[in-house]
Amino acid sequence: MNRQANPTQPDDDKVRPDREQDPAEKDGGDHDTTDTAAGQNPIPEAWESVEQLFALAPHLRVGRANVMGDTQFDGDAVAGDKVVQHVYGSLPTRLRVVGPIPDSELAYLADTFAPSRRYDELCAQLTAGRVLVLRGRPGTGRRTAALRMLIQAGPKGGEVIALDPGTEPADFADHIRPGRAHVVVDPVTGKDNSVRDVHLNAARRRLGDDGLFIVVTGPGTAVDDVEAHDWEPPPPADVVRAHLTHAIRRSATSPRETQEISAVQRLLGLEATVQYLSAGPSPREAAGFARLLVEHARGRCSKEDLLGYGRESAEQIVGALFGGSSGAAGGDALRDKAFLISLAVFDGSPYPLIADLGDRLYRPLRAVEKPERPAGHPVFGTSPAERLAWARAREYCDETETPWGRVPERVVAFQNGSLWSTVLRHVWTSHPAVRRPVLDWLGSLTRDRRAVVRLRAAVASGLLAATDFEYAFNEFLHRWGCSSVAMERQLAAWALYTAAEHGMDTAVRRLLSSWSGRRDTARLWTVARTYALLGGATAVSALRDIGRMVVTGPEADGALRTTLEQTLEALLQGPAAATVLERLVQWYADRGPLRDLATAAFLRGTHRYQHEACAVGSWPRLLWLADHEPHARHHVVQMVRGLLGHHTTRTDATEALTRWIRAAERASLRTARACEAAPPSGEAVPAAVSDVESALARLLPALVATQNDQDRLDHLLRRLSNSPDGARSLTVVRLRAALSHERAALPGSF
Template sequence: MSNAPGSGEAAPAGAPDAKAAAPVGGKAPAGGKAPAGGKAAAKPGAEAGARTGKDDKDGAGAFPGALKNPLAAQSEAYASGLTYFAQGNTAFIDGSHIRDLQVGTRIVQHFGFGDAGRLGAGPVREEVMALTRATYVPVDEYDDLHAALAERRIIVLRGVSGTGRSTTALHLLDALAGGPVERLDDQRDLHQLGETDLAPGHGYLIEQAGPGLRELHLDRLGRLLRDKDAYCVVVLEADPLRPDNLGGYVWDHTAPRIESMITMHLQQALGDDEDETLLPRIEELAGRPETLRTLGPRPQTSEVCELASLLVLHARGHLSYDEVLNRSGQMIERQVLRWFAPLRDPARGPGHETEIRAGSLRIALAVFSNTPYDVVVEAAEDLTKELLTTSTAAVRHRRPVFSEDRGSRLAALRCRLTDDTVLLNGVPVPTQMVMFEDNRFPMAILTYLWQEHHSVRPALVAWLRRLNEDHREIVWVRAAQALSVLCRLDFPYVLTKLVFPWAVSDKEEERMSAAVVLDLAARDERIRPAVLALVHDWVRHEDDHRRRWTAALAQSRDLGLGNLDRALDNLRIIGTWQEERGGVDDDADDPGIAAWELAAAASWSVASLFAAGAIGPVVATLRRWLEVHRNGLRRLALLSVLQLMNTRPANVWLPGGIVVTPGRERWPLLLDLVDREPALTADIADLVWQTLQGAPAERAALDLIGDWVRAGERDAGCLDVLARFLPELVDSPARAAQLRHLLRTMRHEWIDPLRDDVATRLERACNQAGPAKENIA
C-alpha cells in the first residue's frame, strides 16, 4: 500500500490499504430486508465498524456483514419491555373472586368515584355524606380550596380519575352549604343553568363539564350561587391539552397521602374496638414495603380503602398476611375486569365502537407502555379496525379526525405522559412517552384477554403479526415480547402458529422475533425445560440452518444467562458448523442461510451475554476457544472479540447487567470497562491483541480501533482511557508501527481528518512498550 500523504512512514505488513480505510458498507445478511433504522439495518458510518466488502478475504469480508449486529439496535427496546413482560408465571383471577368484604358484622363499603362509577343526578344520599364525613382524609391543599370556594362560591377541581376529587368536592360542599348536596346533570351546559335550577343553601357537584366551559360561564354561575347562598364544585379530568381559560377558578387536585388514608379507613373499620394495640399493629403491616407494593405507585382511593379492610380482617384472624397480599394484588386485575366489562355485552348499541376504541387503546398501551405516544395511538387504531371487523359483519370504519384528542384518550387509562428521550443512531432525541402508572397493568391486560376472551385471540394474534412486520425496533420487539406473554399462557398454540413458521422464515426479522418469544417465554419455569429441549434439538439435529440461527439468537439474553455453560457450548457448535461439516460450502447445501451467518449469529449472542454481565465466563470461554487449534473455533472466537470491540454501553439490554455510566453511552464498551474495572485491563487487552495477529480479523480490528479513536476525538474522557489502553497492545516495534500507521492514515483522510492533537497524543502512546504477548493460538 502507498504511504498516506505526508505520513513519513511506510505501511507495515498487514496494515489496511487506502480502500479499507474508507467506510464501505457491507451488505445486509441474506434473507433480510434492510430498511433504514429497521431490523436488519446497520449502524451508520463509524459506528458500524465493518467497512470491508465481501471479497475482502483478510478482514470482515470473511464474514460479510457479520459486525452489523442487530441485537445492538434492539437493546433499548428490549430493555424497556423487560419492565412489563419479564415476570415469570402468568395467572388471572376470574369473576368469582370479586365480592364484598365483610369485617365482623360490618360491611365495609368501597367508597369512590371515577372508574367505580359516578353518582346519579339528584340529591346525594345521606349515607354517602355520612361516610364522607367519617373517612375523608384532607388533601394538602384543602384549606386553600375551602377558602376559595367560600369566596367565589364555585371552583373547579382538576385531576386524575381515582384521586378522590369528587370526595373532596362533597366534603367541601357539606362543610360550607347549609342544606343538602346535589349532583347536577353533567350533560347540561353550565351556561343554561338559571335561578330556578338552584335552591337556597344547597351545594352542587358537577362532574365532567363539557369542553366549552369558559371563565365567563363560571362568573355568571358564581353570581347566581351567591344570590342563593349556595355553592358549586366542578370536577374535571386533568388534560394537558385543554387550554387553561378558567382563570382563578381552577385548582389542581392531588390524592391524599396513602398512609393517612389507610389510618383513617382503619379507624373507621375498627370502630370502637377495645383492643388498643390493634391499630398500631395494623399500621405497621400497612407500612411494610411488600404491602405498599400491592397498591402500586398511584393507587385509587377505593383501593386504599380495600387494603385497609383486608388488614382489619387479618388482624381479627379471618385472613393470613399472605392472603392479604394476594387479594390486594388482585385489585389490578379487578380494574382490568371493569375496563373490559362493557365489551362482554353481546348487544351492538351506538356506543359499541366507542368501547372498542377504548379497549383497543388499553391493549395497545399494554404492549407499548413507556413508548412514544404516537406509537401507541397508531397501534390502537390498527387494532380497532381488526376488532371491528371481527365483531361486526359489515363495518364501515371511519376514523374520527377532530372528535378525539390526547386528553380524552388518556383520561381513563390510569397512565401518564413524561418527557423523555429515545436513541436515534446512538444520539438521544427528545420525545413524549406514555405509560401506565402501574407496571402490572400490561401483563394483567394481556393475560385477561387471552384467558377470558377466546374469540379475541385471532384478532389479537393477527394484530401482533402485523406489528412484527414494522421495521421500527420499538414496535416489532415489543410485539414479540407481548407474544411471549401469550406463549407462557398457551405454549403449544403460539409455538405452532408463530414460532415454528418464523424460525424457518427466509426473513431475518421473523427469525429474530421467534428468538425473542422463546427467550422471554422461558422465564416461566414451567416452560423453560420445553424451550431448552427445543433449542438443544435445533442446534444439534436440525438440517435447516434457519432454525439453528434462531436458536443462536434465542440464547443471546435471559435464556442464555440462565444456562450459561450450555448456551456457550451451543453457540460454539452453531458458530463452527461449517468446519465440522468438513469445510463444505453451505451456501449450496442450504440456500436459505450461509454458514458465515451462523458464525455471525453465534458471535452476536456471545457479545450480548458479555454485555449482560457474564464478563468472566465469556472471557474465559474465548481464551479457551483461542487455545484450541481448530480454524473454525478460532475464527468464531476472533469474530466474537470483534463484536465486543464494536459494542457500545448503549447496547446493554439488561438493566441489571453492565452498569452504563451516564454520558458514556457512545463509548466503546471495552474502554468503559477497563476504566471502571482496571483488573479487567489485561484480559481485555489480550483478547484485542489476538485480533491483530493477521487474517482473518486484523483488518476489521484496525477499523474498530479507528472507531475507538473517533470516539476519543469526540470525548476527552474516552481519549484519556484510550491513551492508557493502547500501550497494552504494543508488544513489538512492528505493532507500534501498525497502530501509528492507522493513526497517520486517519490524520490525512479526505473526509473528516483526525485532529492533529488527538493523533499526536495517541501516536506517543503507541511508542510506549506494553507487556509481552503470546499468540495462544
C-alpha cells in the first residue's frame, strides 16, 4: 500500500506526527475516550481518520486529492514489484472537488470531446440564454458535454467553476461569480427545495453579460417549472476516435509519425474494436476502451486483453467465479468463495490475513448451505498459488502499514483493479442468501482490535451501501451513526464516505443535511466526521451544516465541540482551504458560539505542517496558504491580526507565531547545510534563507495595522532572538529587519 507523505510536524522529529502535540493531548486530551472506557482503542482525531483511510484502504486513494489536496495516485504509483492492472470496465463516479476546475482537465476534455448535432443544438441554447438545465443519466458524458459547452461558449481562457452539489437551489445565485462559467452536477434537491425557474433567473441576473451556468441533472433531481434539455450521447465509435486521435498526436515525435487518420482507422478496424463497439458501450466505457487501444498500439497489452475488455468484463469474471460449483483445483468450492469475498474486502493485504478471515466467513456460509453438517474445514487445503490463479489474483512484494511503521511484506491483490468492488456488488445483489452471514461477518470485523481490519470492514460496508443504500441504512448505518460508542460512529463516517465515493453521493449528502438538523449529538458527531472525510467535494455544504449545528443545535458537549473543531481543521488541509478560511473570518466577526468555533479551529490549523517536493524543511500549512493563495492570505491576516489583538486569544496566537518562526529557523538551517555541502562553482555561498522564512518575512508586516501591532510583533521577535540552543538566531534578525523596513497595508487592501 503506497502512501504519500502527509502534512508533518517539523522535520527533526523521528516520529513525524502531522500536528504538534499539546501537553494535554499526550494523556489523550483531545481523543474521544468513549471507546477507551469500553476497553477498546481510542478513535483517531478527524485528520488522523482521513490519513488512516487512504493509508489502509488503497482502493480509495483515487479520491485522495479531494480531501488532502495533494497528488492523485495513478497506475504507476508503486512500491516494490510493479503490478500492471487492466481495469475491464468503467470506474464508479468519483466525488469531485468544487471550485475552479483545473486547466489541465479542461484542456484534455477539449481535445478528446466528440461533438454531435445534439451538442451543437444545446450549445446554441446556452449561448442564447446563458443558463441551461441539462438532463441525462450518469455515465453518458453529460458532465463532459456541459464543460465542453462552457469552454466553447464562454470567454476564451476563462475559468470554469464547479458549485457544490449540496448548495440549495435558492442559493445558486449567491455562489455565482459575474462573468465566469459555472456548472453544478446533480444538485441535492427534494420536494421543498427543487430547482425552479426563479432560482435560474436569479443566477442569470448575477452572471452579467458574459457569465454562463449549466445545471446538470439526473433521474433523482427535483425540477419544477423549468425546461430541461435531454442529453443524447455521441456514438461510441466517435468517442473512441476522439481519444485515439488525441493520444496519437501526443505520442508523435516527428511529422512523419503524425499519420493520425490511418493509425486511428487501423485501430478502429481491429476485430476486438468492432466487436466491442457493436455492444453499444456508454461514452465512459468507450473512453476506457480507447485508452486500452493506445496501450495495445504501444505493445503494452495483447489482442487477448482487447478481446477481454468486451468479453471478460469484471461482472462476467465474477459471475463465472461464483456461478460454478467448483473452486480452485482440489479445494472446497464454498471455502474458496469465502476466500474470494475476503480478498475483495482486504485486497492488497497479506495472504495469511485474507485466508484466516475468509475461513471465519466460511463457517456461517456452510451453516446456511448445509446446516446439518459441522462447519469444519481441512487444515491443509488448496495451495495459495492455485487459489490465487483461480481468483484472478497475484502475489507481490509491498510495504504495509503497521503500528510499528511500514514493513515489507508479501501481499495479494486482484489482477483486475475493479474486481474487489465487483465481487462485493455481485454477492450483495445476486446471492441474497449470503447477506446475513456477510453482514454478521463484517460486524465482527468492525470489533477487531486491528485498525486495518476495522477500517476495511467499514469500507466494504460502505460499498454495500452504495449498492443498496436503504437496506444498508436500516441494517447498520443508522445504528452506527446514532451509537453511543465513538468507534461505531467513526465506522459510519468511513462507510458513508465510501458509499459517496462509489456513486451514492446524492443520498449521502441528503442524509448528512437531514442529520445536521437533529438534536442528537451522536448523529451530529457522525455528520462532522463524515464531512472531514469528504473534504473539498462538500466544503460548502459542510460549512453550512456545521454552522447550523452550532447555532440551532443542542449545546455541544466536549466530544462534539472537539469534533467540530477537528473537522474544520481537517478541511483546512484540503483544496477548499480558502473557502473554509473565508467562512471562519465571517464567523469570527460574530459574537457567540460561531466566533468561539472559528477561533478554536484556526488555532488548531496553526499546528499543521506540510511538505513540498522540492522544499527544504516543512511549511506551516496556513503560512503556505497565505503565501501561495492571495484569497487565503487576506483571511489568514485577518484571523491572526484579530487573535493577536484580543486579550483572550493573544497568548495562543503568539504561541502560533512562535512555532512558525521556529519552523522558518529550522528550514533556513537546513538550507544553509545544503548550500555548504554543494556551493556554486566560483561563487560565494548564497544567504541561507529558506522559502518558509521568506514567506514569513512577507506575512509579518501585513499583520501590522497600528503601532501597537508593530510593537507587539517586535517584542515577540526580540524575545526569540536567541535560538533554542542559545545561539543568536539569524532568522529572527532578518525577520525584525523585514518588519521594520516594511509598512503594513490597511485592512482590505490585500
